[in-house]
Amino acid sequence: MHVLILGGTTEARQLAGLLHGTPGLDLTSSLAGRVASPRLPPGEVRVGGFGGAEGMAAWLREHAVDVLIDATHPFAGTISFNAAAAAATAHVPLLALRRPGWAPVEGDDWHEAGSLAEAAELLPALGQRVFLTTGRMGLSAFAHLDALWFLVRSVDAPVAPCPARMEVLLDRGPFTLDGERQLLRHHGIDVLVTKDSGGAATAPKLTAAREAGIPVLVIRRPPTPEGIPVATDPESAADWVMKRRAL
Known part of the structure; x- marks a missing residue:
């Protein structure tokens, strides 16, 4: 077989x-x-x-x-x-x-978007310092948001065009809850953007955001x-x- x-x-x-x-x-x-x-x-x-x-x-x-x-x-x-x-x-x-997929629990402040473009439209009303964990591709959807600052985490270097105010963190899961807490504090993150990827490897960021009272912009699955x-x-x-x- x-x-x-x-x-x-x-x-x-x-x-x-x-x-x-x-x-x-x-x-x-x-x-x-x-x-x-x-x-x-x-x-x-x-x-x-x-x-x-x-x-x-x-x-x-x-x-x-x-x-x-x-x-x-x-x-x-x-x-x-x-x-x-x-x-x-x-x-x-x-x-x-x-x-x-992931599901919100008590204490979460989740907002849903159907695409990266829709997420970019909603983002300015949710925060100014963005933890963007949607992968290295598709950053062009956020490239025009010059007033926002982005921490972009991906396995490989992002593909241009990218936001002008951006720091790149090359890393690969699984991630720990303590590590995600420290990341949010260190960079002053006030909004998290993620795809509904599911799984345990990258889920700690959701818990860290909940604990910090940070809104989470979740992109629905296709x-x-x-x-x-x-x-x-x-x-x-x-x-x-x-x-x-x-x-």
Whole structure:
């Protein structure tokens, strides 16, 4: 059985770790290649795009893939739709591994936006010193906000155009609550901007913001294909694969 896992997420690596070494199971993980030094999962790894849904379908056929797992980032965009179309074309069973999103709790001051552009429109009314944790791409949406100061945290250097008043912090999660508290205090942050990525690795910033009484501007997840079975954790996804293997 040949399993292809799409995504360089924590959950994708954990799933690869659960499946790697299973007798009679060949495992390939596919990374988009957007991070310069990604954390590699166990097993075979390919890096780069497929050339859209048609290219992915051709790859599935050429490499005799039996099961496809979409474990991409919740904000990866079109890849999930390409995976759904490719799986249907190549007649390969598809499972989506999607971490649950975050939810506000008592004491949170959350504001929602449907996109980076909408977040930029709402931001000036919420604060002046911004902790921006939406990744290195898409900063152009905030580039015109000259009156605001930004602390931008990302794994790799941001892509221009960027805000004029900006400090860059290159770092990779998981992050600690104490570390996030200190970061907010040290930089005088009065508003946090984040995507609803979910997961525990970057969640401490939400707790730190709540404790400090700082508003959080949360960008909602984009739509995903309908009708695809979903697992919310790597263990459930591994069980699904093993059940398919037993058929």
